Amino acid sequence: MQDGTFSPPGHLEETDVAAISTRGDVFAADCPTRRLLDRIGDKWSVLILLLLGGGDLRFSELKRRIRGVSQKMLSQTLRALERDGLVHRRVEPTVPVTVIYSVTPLGGELLGALRLMIDWAETRMPEVAAAQGRYDQRINLSHSAPHAPN
Amino acid sequence: MQDGTFSPPGHLEETDVAAISTRGDVFAADCPTRRLLDRIGDKWSVLILLLLGGGDLRFSELKRRIRGVSQKMLSQTLRALERDGLVHRRVEPTVPVTVIYSVTPLGGELLGALRLMIDWAETRMPEVAAAQGRYDQRINLSHSAPHAPN
Numbered sequence: 001m002q003d004g005t006f007s008p009p010g011h012l013e014e015t016d017v018a019a020i021s022t023r024g025d026v027f028a029a030d031c032p033t034r035r036l037l038d039r040i041g042d043k044w045s046v047l048i049l050l051l052l053g054g055g056d057l058r059f060s061e062l063k064r065r066i067r068g069v070s071q072k073m074l075s076q077t078l079r080a081l082e083r084d085g086l087v088h089r090r091v092e093p094t095v096p097v098t099v100i101y102s103v104t105p106l107g108g109e110l111l112g113a114l115r116l117m118i119d120w121a122e123t124r125m126p127e128v129a130a131a132q133g134r135y136d137q138r139i140n141l142s143h144s145a146p147h148a149p150n
Numbered sequence: 151m152q153d154g155t156f157s158p159p160g161h162l163e164e165t166d167v168a169a170i171s172t173r174g175d176v177f178a179a180d181c182p183t184r185r186l187l188d189r190i191g192d193k194w195s196v197l198i199l200l201l202l203g204g205g206d207l208r209f210s211e212l213k214r215r216i217r218g219v220s221q222k223m224l225s226q227t228l229r230a231l232e233r234d235g236l237v238h239r240r241v242e243p244t245v246p247v248t249v250i251y252s253v254t255p256l257g258g259e260l261l262g263a264l265r266l267m268i269d270w271a272e273t274r275m276p277e278v279a280a281a282q283g284r285y286d287q288r289i290n291l292s293h294s295a296p297h298a299p300n
Contacts, residue, residue: 024272026197028217034193036271036278041191043184047176067178085281106277110270116263121186122174127256128186131235 039084044069044077046114052087052103053111059099086110189234194219194227196264202237202253203261209249236260 024033039045047066051057057065063074078101081087086107092098103111174183189195197216201207207215213224228251231237236257242248253261 024275026200026268026272027215030218032279033271033275036275037196037268038193040267040271041193041196043188043191046187046191050176065177068180083282083285084278085285086278106274106281109274110267113263113266113270116266117190117260118176118187120260120263121183121190122176124256124259125174125183125186128234128236129182131256132233135233135235 036084039080040086040110040114042077044073045081045086046118048074048077048081048101049086049103049107049111049114050118052101053108053115056090056100056102059101062101081107186234189230190236190260190264192227194223195231195236196268198224198227198231198251199236199253199257199261199264200268202251203258203265206240206250206252209251212251231257 024036025031026034026037028034044066047069048062051062051065059074059078062078063069063071066074078087078089082089085104088102088104090100090102092100174186175181176183176187178184194216197219198212201212201215209224209228212228213219213221216224228237228239232239235254238252238254240250240252242250
């Protein structure tokens, strides 16, 4: 998937849906998998995991490289990722202490899937922007028609 | 990836980061790719795309199968997906009209990447839950220590 191509969608058959419900089931309102999905789909989580996939980083380095993230949001997201076992936090006994974050093997697995999503978003943005333009034009036309003078 | 195994994380090299910034750049605060990432990582978007990957569905069917989603949230998310060119909305001239949703080829590409993420979440939930348990225990211990009687 490094060349920016993607496999065709395939289909989620009823048998797949049945198979899914014997493990986690993201379609169930009360399944913890759905809450997990919410966290791992979070923009900041994705960006943090991607950066840590390139090597361990200090808090300040993460803050500098993820442009626009607040200190509070970065702390919260790192705590959630650490709690989920996706990121490891290591304190080095320097003066002052150095806090270093790394991705765990479990987080590394997730990263593989996230990379495809990022890759898609970064290469397909022109198509998405074109679709948005067409949609907005259609909406404007259908809204302006009844109010047209004459 | 149907067997629940995942490839090792790999690394985001500096050269990859440079390559990324010549197309979209999710690390830039003002890049539209980041806003797109926010929408496609949204829990409801993911669930809708997954279901439509199995075949076209009416609004009411989507509502029934994604347990816990409100009518308003489903409408909003479908509109956003349609605007991004990921979902197609077709109105059939029945009485009353039937509105049918399907995934577009662009949405189908994204679906491939999302499936890996879902697959990871549904199979790795026990490991995540175990990590959460360890984290909470550690936090409780460190919080209760200073307040321990004697």
